[in-house]
Each structure stands twice: as C-alpha cells, then as structure tokens.
Amino acid sequence: ADGDAAAGANKAKICKTCHQFGEGAKNAIGPVLNGVVGRKAGTYPGYDYSEANKNSGITWDEATLKVYLKNPKAKVPGTKMSFVGFQKDSDINNVVAFLKTLGPD
Numbered sequence: 001a002d003g004d005a006a007a008g009a010n011k012a013k014i015c016k017t018c019h020q021f022g023e024g025a026k027n028a029i030g031p032v033l034n035g036v037v038g039r040k041a042g043t044y045p046g047y048d049y050s051e052a053n054k055n056s057g058i059t060w061d062e063a064t065l066k067v068y069l070k071n072p073k074a075k076v077p078g079t080k081m082s083f084v085g086f087q088k089d090s091d092i093n094n095v096v097a098f099l100k101t102l103g104p105d
C-alpha cells in the first residue's frame with residue numbers, strides 16, 4: 001500500500017541529522033534529497049560520494065529506496081551512510097511517500 005507522506009515527513013526528521021531537503025537545501029554530511037526519487041545513485045552535483053554508492057548502478061525509485069532504507073549497508077555494501085535503517089515497513093513506506101513529494105531543486 002502507499003505510504004502516508006505527512007507521517008513520512010515526521011519520520012524524515014531522522015534523515016535531517018545528515019541530509020537537507022526542501023527550498024535552499026545544500027549538501028551536508030549526506031547529499032541533498034530533493035529529486036532523489038528517479039535519480040541515478042551518486043549523481044547529486046557537488047557531493048563527494050563513496051565509490052560504493054557511485055558504482056552501485058541503482059536508480060532510486062520506490063522499490064530500491066524501500067530496500068535501501070530497511071538496511072542501507074546491505075543494499076549498498078561500503079556506503080558511508082551510517083543509518084541502521086527502519087525496522088517497520090510502515091515507516092519506510094511513509095518516508096518513501098514523503099520523498100516522492102520532494103521536487104528537484
């Protein structure tokens with residue numbers, strides 16, 4: 001089922017430790033997440049990605065994000081994203097629904 005973007009926005013506060021999104025977002029510990037749905041991994045301008053992320057061959061879409069956010073290091077071995085992942089599928093579905101609302105810059 002589709003997630004709840006409003007609930008996902010609340011959960012995405014966790015991501016803000018490392019990522020910026022919304023108007024005026026800049027790369028920080030992690031890359032800007034605006035426009036991430038539909039983006040080829042490792043391509044946000046000006047961000048210094050790990051080789052693992054850059055070479056993952058992933059295009060971030062609903063399906064790949066759901067697997068990644070469950071366990072980032074399992075989906076992209078060697079990623080420097082140090083986030084353990086969400087346990088609850090409902091949290092993941094909601095966060096992905098929220099990410100889909102973020103337009104490109």
Ligand code: HEM
Nearest residue numbers: 015017018029030041042043049050053079080081082083
């Ligand atoms: C990369 C999402 C939490 C640090 C990424 C990427 C996505 C993502 C989709 C890949 C972006 C791309 O290829 O352009 C999220 C979401 C989060 C979250 C939705 C919250 C649920 C965090 C947290 C941290 C973090 C808490 C820091 C502790 C990073 C870093 C990268 C990254 C450093 C670059 C990975 C690399 O180059 O290997 N994140 N992230 N993220 N994230 Fe997160």
